[in-house]
Amino acid sequence: MKLLVLCLIVIANVSYNSKASIESIDPGNTNIFLTDTTKNADKSCYRPCKFNVKPRRCQYHFKIEPTVGDDGRPALVINDMTPGPPIHVCVNDIVIVKVHNKVPGQDMTIHWHGVEQKGTPYMDGVPMVTQCPIGFGSTYEYAFIASSPGTFFYHADAVAHQSDGLYGSLIVDQPQPLEPHSSLYDYDRSNEHTLIIAARFSELLSGNLDGKQLKPDSLVINGEEKSVKIFVIPGYTYRLRLINAIAVECPLVVDIEHHQMIVIASDSKPVKPMSADKVMLYPGERMDVVVEAVHKSGGYWVNVRGNNECEGLAAHGMLLYSGFNYTSLLEQGPGGKVNSFDNLFQEWRANGTT
Numbered sequence: 001m002k003l004l005v006l007c008l009i010v011i012a013n014v015s016y017n018s019k020a021s022i023e024s025i026d027p028g029n030t031n032i033f034l035t036d037t038t039k040n041a042d043k044s045c046y047r048p049c050k051f052n053v054k055p056r057r058c059q060y061h062f063k064i065e066p067t068v069g070d071d072g073r074p075a076l077v078i079n080d081m082t083p084g085p086p087i088h089v090c091v092n093d094i095v096i097v098k099v100h101n102k103v104p105g106q107d108m109t110i111h112w113h114g115v116e117q118k119g120t121p122y123m124d125g126v127p128m129v130t131q132c133p134i135g136f137g138s139t140y141e142y143a144f145i146a147s148s149p150g151t152f153f154y155h156a157d158a159v160a161h162q163s164d165g166l167y168g169s170l171i172v173d174q175p176q177p178l179e180p181h182s183s184l185y186d187y188d189r190s191n192e193h194t195l196i197i198a199a200r201f202s203e204l205l206s207g208n209l210d211g212k213q214l215k216p217d218s219l220v221i222n223g224e225e226k227s228v229k230i231f232v233i234p235g236y237t238y239r240l241r242l243i244n245a246i247a248v249e250c251p252l253v254v255d256i257e258h259h260q261m262i263v264i265a266s267d268s269k270p271v272k273p274m275s276a277d278k279v280m281l282y283p284g285e286r287m288d289v290v291v292e293a294v295h296k297s298g299g300y301w302v303n304v305r306g307n308n309e310c311e312g313l314a315a316h317g318m319l320l321y322s323g324f325n326y327t328s329l330l331e332q333g334p335g336g337k338v339n340s341f342d343n344l345f346q347e348w349r350a351n352g353t354t
């Protein structure tokens with residue numbers, strides 16, 4: 001109780017300061033973009049970023065609730081989704097997220113992973129440190145500047161809440177000429193080419209652990225075990241964004257069959273480009289890679305394999321060349337070979353046989 005009172009006093013003080021601070025960074029009340037709570041919640045802020053234009057205020061409402069999926073699996077969802085709505089903004093936009101906690105018996109916060117929170121440390125989402133947790137039936141408004149470009153994500157701060165489904169991507173774009181490696185790719189479509197990877201558990205962890213050590217039982221990419229699709233056109237290059245949003249000790253290895261990746265950014269910061277067959281991401285890590293559609297046609301599995309706590313688990317997406325019918329790829333399953341001429345030619349060349 002004493003702690004709660006202390007927390008309320010501290011937060012009351014901080015809230016006062018936060019209001020003053022956010023108003024001081026407000027680019028102008030005439031430029032307010034309210035958005036809906038559908039999948040396209042951020043449609044007003046996802047746009048090509050330009051020089052010398054006013055930053056926008058990008059407002060979202062997150063309604064957090066428990067649910068049971070079609071597969072009978074319980075989860076916590078944001079606006080009926082897990083992962084939650086993707087947030088796409090331009091650098092220096094103000095991100096405002098009103099979080100409504102509708103999960104009985106659970107207090108929570110949302111952490112903006114990798115965001116520097118310059119001038120807004122009280123928006124970092126750490127319960128009992130930067131804020132009182134948001135109680136059941138309460139609402140809290142986060143507001144911060146997306147001050148650095150790159151690939152970020154958000155998640156509930158508690159391991160159990162994050163594991164139950166409370167996470168989503170947060171992409172901060174900048175004008176194309178400022179992207180240090182933009183010459184390496186033709187397309188940067190973060191709305192289609194962001195793969196956020198999570199682990200699922202057979203039961204809800206929130207308020208249910210009782211000292212039990214539960215292990216994840218599956219991995220998902222954008223909430224799907226096997227059906228995420230990346231469409232490509234032969235000869236073009238694509239920037240993909242990979243995010244390990246798992247809250248437990250699960251390093252992930254990601255590869256794309258018969259394709260190299262060029263790593264161009266790590267944890268939102270550009271790195272010296274490096275070619276790789278596969279990349280490893282630890283929990284919380286993000287990696288931006290460039291993939292060239294080097295084949296003429298076909299479908300190729302994007303493989304995500306878990307380690308440590310996720311040993312033996314895998315999730316798969318599909319890299320699909322335009323016009324390719326992916327049903328054959330699904331029938332063969334991950335690890336199978338696609339019988340396209342292009343693949344046969346590659347094999348022939350690799351083996352030196354006819």
Ligand SMILES: [Cu+2]
Nearest residue numbers: 111113155284
């Ligand atoms: Cu985090």
